[in-house]
Amino acid sequence: MPVALIVLAAGQGTRMNSDRPKVLHLLGGAPILAHAIRAGWALEPERVVVVVAPGAEDVAAAARAWDETAAVAVQQAPRGTAHAVLAARPALAGYAGDVLVLYGDTPFISPETLQAMAAARARAGIVVLGFQPADPARYGRLVMRGDRLERIVEWAEASQAERALGLCNSGVVMADADVLMQLAAEVRADNAKGEFYLTDIVALGAARGIAATVVLCPESETLGINTREELLVAERIFQERMRGAALASGVAMPAPDTVVFALDTHLGREATVEPYVVFGPGVTVESGARIRSFSHLEGCHVSRGAVVGPFARLRPGAELAEEVHVGNFVEIKNAILGEGAKANHLSYIGDAEVGAKANIGAGTITCNYDGVFKHRTRIGAGAFVGSNTALVAPVSIGDAAMTAAGSTITADVPAGALAIARARQETRAGLARRLMERLRAARAARGGGVGET
Ligand code: UD1
Ligand code: MG
DSSP states (O other): OOEEEEEEEOSOOGGGOSSSOGGGSEETTEEHHHHHHHHHGGGOOSEEEEEEOTTOHHHHHHHHHHOTTOEEEEOSSOOOHHHHHHHTTGGGTTOOSEEEEEETTOOOOOHHHHHHHHHHTTTOSEEEEEEOOSSOTTOOEEEEETTEEEEEEOGGGOOHHHHTOOOEEEEEEEEEHHHHHHHHHHOOOOSTTOOOOGGGHHHHHHHTTOOEEEEEOOGGGGOOOOSHHHHHHHHHHHHHHHHHHHHHTTOBOSOGGGOBOOTTOEEOTTOEEOSSOEEOSSOEEOTTOEEOTTOEEOSOEEOTTOEEOSSEEEOTTEEEOTTOEEEEEEEEEEEEEOTTOEEEEEEEEEEEEEOTTOEEOTTOEEEOBOSSOBOOEEEOTTOEEOTTOEEESSEEEOTTOEEOTTOEEOSOBOTTOEEOOSOOOOOOTTHHHHHHHHHHHHHHHTTSSOOOO
């Protein structure tokens, strides 16, 4: 049975006390919304629709950035969860199959739970994800009759006896698309909040002979983020999971508590991650590569056998081939380093291509920015760039070419050539000694001591 995903993200999120929409706050280096969408990927959805508030261009952009297939639907006013689901209806035109509804602020629903929900669709028209929280607080309550879900009652409307029920609604629900949309359209806002409650579809369905059932999950999965404090709790949980998963998949990581992961960090088997490494979004480290302490990586790819750090920074677009070495205080941005290339000390390599086995001397800088435009630098295979070379882009260094230490290279260097672009050295015999004598004599004439300047 095909599945479509609707992710609700049109709520206000006022408790974050932030100018930024709640679902765009970062968890594991990625918007909370990205976690919710990717949780839904477990069911390989045919379509993904994210429901946003009017004018929430930034939320729409984040949705598309983290799922390029995502359609964005606008809910004109926040009139309740059923109203939000209906806003997704046009985006599902022509679709037949099941729909899974998730909340954009609920990042941890597991693949196993979603698979259990999909399986439960065989025995009921509507499947609701329930949980038994330590403190049921103001969650909607699930009113059961045997193993059937009879209705969901929101806390505001619940009787004393209903509030005493420990079984709560997570908000995650799955049903056939037509059934879901038809029932959602029948929901009325005749309740305490004057909202269109999606939860009402259970009772409406029951009246039409559509059965509903409940799948249970641990409370930890339904954790929704409403405050900055809850975001911190979620971050801790997220990091713990990523560290555990990395270790289980065969990554060597002697101090996991000091390593920070992002949502999409991929580490190959036998990769080594030393203490105090930060992974921003979009990092892939292949098997056998080694990320040494105090390195910061984002949007980059590190191939087998490469060594990065200690104290290295890989920025978006850094692509390191096998056996590349990037050492301390080296920054790489939007640059491809060919197999076995080395930049071991104190360099900036940006907007560049570096050929295989090229050696970048300490202190080399690609001067890629002229104040308005960015320009590229090409360094050929086997080239040797002398220490403290400034490569003023656009410029290219040919295969097996060299630059002399301290050169400022403004013109292309052909293959095999040596470019020297610095003042020629002058050496004057005895001048240092004579200069010092003159200075000391001047001090004695003033009566000693270190004079004021
Ligand atoms: C909802 C459930 C409740 C459940 C709880 C779990 C309903 C009526 N109630 O309550 O049974 O226990 O979640 O957390 O569904 N949203 C929109 N547009 C709207 C309203 C909400 O997109 O008009 C989105 C929100 O951004 C949020 C989600 O839907 O991601 C849930 O909305 P929220 O207002 O938090 O619902 P609750 O009152 O918590
Ligand atoms: Mg809520």
